[in-house]
Amino acid sequence: MNTKAIYAACLFAALNICTLSARAEADVAHETYTYGSHPDIRKVVSLSEDAEPACGVVNARLTYLDSQDQSHVLDYRKFSDNCTSQN
Structure with a gap:
């Protein structure tokens, strides 16, 4: 097997992992x-x-x-982190 085929297979596997994690987040x-x-x-x-x-x-x-171990997403309101240096 040549190195281009190995690199392509690794890239394809990495993209599939990222896609699966994004789908899991969307289902929450x-x-x-x-x-x-x-x-x-x-x-x-x-x-x-x-x-x-x-x-x-x-x-x-x-x-x-x-x-x-169930994933949850909680939306809330807070003061911005940019407020730390202001009184």
């Missing part, structure tokens, strides 16, 4: 945080927020695993 239902809710968070997978250049309240998203 999005929940919106409400005051007083108690989500079952065992492990935080990722945190993200809207890209706002100024200090203020932005939309944020928490992706986490619960105690039974």
Whole structure:
């Protein structure tokens, strides 16, 4: 086998893995945080927020695993990370 075929096979395998993980994320239902809710968070997978250049309240998203390793996405509002240097 030549090296081009090996590289192509590795690239194809990597793209398939990325596609499967994106599909798994798309299948997860999005929940919106409400005051007083108690989500079952065992492990935080990722945190993200809207890209706002100024200090203020932005939309944020928490992706986490619960105690039974089910993936969840929680949408909530928070102060931007850009607010850290302002009073």
